[in-house]
Amino acid sequence: MNRRLRSSLLFDRRSIRYPLARLIISAVFLSISLALLSDAFLMLDSVRGDIRRTLTDAGNAAGTAANAAVVFQDAKVARDVLRMFEAYPEVEAAALYTKEGVRLASYGNDQLLPIDAQHGVATLRDIGLLAKTATLSLPIEVDNSRVGSVYLQARLENYWQTYLSSMTTTFVVALVAGGLALILAMRFLNRIILPVRMLAEAANDARLRQDFAPRGIPVADNEIGDLVRNFNALLAEVEAGRKLLQSQHDELEQLVAERTAELLAAKDSADAANAAKSRFLAAASHDLRQPIHAMRLFQETLSDTALDDEQRRIADYLDLSTRNLAEILNALLDVSKLDGGIVKPRIEVVSSYSLVCKIEAEFAPLALAKGLRFKLFFPQLELMLFTDAALLYSQLRNFIDNAIKYTDSGGVLVGFRRRRGSALIQVWDSGIGIAPDQLEVIFDEYFQADNPQRDRAKGLGLGLAIAKRIGGVLGTQLRCRSHPAKGSMFEIGVPLADALQALPDGVSSACVAGFDASVAFAGCHVVVIEDDVMAAKAIELALTAHGLLVALFSCAEEALADPGLENADFYIVDYRLPGMNGIQFLDEIQKRTPRHIKATLLTGEAYHQLMQMTPPLRWKVLFKPIDSASLIYEMGVQNVVHRHESSLAAAVGRW
Secondary structure (H helix, E strand, O other), X not given: OOHHHHHHHHHOOOOOHHHHXXXXXXXXXXXXXXXXXXXXXXXXXXXXXXXXXXXXXXXXHHHHHHHHHHHOOXXXXXXXXXXXXXXXXXXXXXXXXXXXXXXXXXXXXXXXXXXXXXXXXXXXXXXXXXXXXXXXXXXXXXXXXXEEEEEEEEEOHHHHHHHHHHHHHHHHHHHHHHHHHHHXXXXXXXXHHHHHHHHHHXXXXXXXXXXXXXXXXXXXXXXXXXXXXXXXXXXXXXXXXXXXXXXXXXXXXXXXXXXXXXXXXXXXXXXXXXXXXXHHHHHOHHHHHHHHHHHHHHHHHHHOOOOOHHHHHHHHHHHHHHHHHHHHHHHHHHHHHHHXXXXXXXXEEEEHHHHHHHHHHHHHHHHHHOXXXXXXXXXXXXXXXXXXXXXXXXXXXXXXXXXXXXXXXXEEEEEEEEEOOEEEEEEEEOOOOXXXXXXXXXXXXXXXXXXXXOOHHHOOOOHXXXXXXXXXXXXXXXXXXXXXXXXXXXEEEEEEOOOOOOOOOOHHHHHHHHOOOOOOOOOOEEEEEOOOHHHHHHHHHHHHOOOOEEEEEOOHHHHHOOOOHHHOOEEXXXXXXXXXXXXXXXXXXHHHOOOOOOEXXXXXXXXXXXXXXXXXXXXXXXXXXXXXXXXXXXXXXXXXHHHHHHHHHHHHHHO
């Protein structure tokens, strides 16, 4: 097409090129205009948002850092806090005010600051276009109570300079892009419109009718002609490929069905084997724990005897190895029980104070031994949790144990907080922290963030895996936030039993506060029933070393035949016995005497197995393997509780 013909078509209203040219020109200029306007408004909102965020973040950071200084009206510390605004060149003046509105400290130009907080209330809702300054006043709160305020005044010249520069650049780029688009569109419009329209119609016809026969489109011997010929060749290849694809599709469907059936069968077999393994380990937990239980008691009794230095060193190594073996076995058995679906939650109302007492009794000495601070935070109004006490405490033990284990300086904080219908339990530490790329794998089995040498003293790497599985059983989610070299926070949410009242004040803490580990048990008569010879001998040696008189029996029937059985001060009974089990034995003893007997059950069973096999327990249960210190401690605690209940009953009787 010569130049004259192209020129005539450009101004010929009957040609399709004319309305298309008008449409292209209108669309380009309309797009440029809308883009410039929308960009101007969006960028203006962005600048205003940046101003608000920057000043609000700066004010909140200053308020958080200075809350203690404002509360105690420490002007020196307050001035030091305000020096943080040196990092914000746009802030030309700032001040901290007390609750009464008195200025405590200032930064920058004091003439720009209000004399008191009542004259300095301002917000950042409306920032005018090209406004020179902006002011902000934010309250400083501690425990939801206002203790003061922070006031800022900032210059905005840099923000508006950036805004105008960006708008100028955008305008120039838009004009250049629009001009280029018009030139290119007008240049190639005639060359492509007709052949492309015919090709589009042919393609649409082939798609709708699924007819891939070549189309007769008249074209010249040029590139457009090559395009049409290639299109026809493509149609022929598509038809041949469609037939081949259908054949392959049929074969693939058959192959996929066969392989799927094989994979499902293999998966079912693997699942069955894994479940059987888990059930076997859970069922065999008693027999696996029994020899370790005896080893622990024998070793502790040996350590209490007169040993020379070399023997003492060997005994200490034996104690460490035995404890590591017990921890590894317990962790593996716990994982197996959880994977096997054996553990079922026993939901009940749990006192948060009782959890706090147990946590403090177990972990405060461990933190003290490492020179760490150990803090407990809980509200004055006791939180009553609706959960499984044993499973929840197992989760918390893993979190707190890891926090102490991986913290060398600073401390550990365990906090209980009310959040609507739930209690948030958080464990904070100032330890090594966790890298962001490891947050997704810390709950995997055998993963340890800082133990590449697999040092068994740092555990087996199953604690968090067990905690995650327990969370699945209880239906709770675990959350973790961490910063490398700064510390970590693990959090779980537990439902609250809002309709129930708290336990009487002082009862939950009486056991811990009233028990003294140095209480003498000399002369106390203890009945021990244990069918395992080695475990029984170990218990006897451990108790005898503390001055107790031990009567040892291998079965419940033999013990019941003893005429002085009801006069014992304490009963230590294995749950799994030949004939009558430990619970049945204790119930029988309780029937024979009017006084409340003090007793402890020893078992290698899983906790929830025991709950499913028996009515609700009236006796304290200790799970094997245990050490003599735990056994003696439990006896002392029951003595304290017994004295507390007796004193309470006497007081009620006198009243």
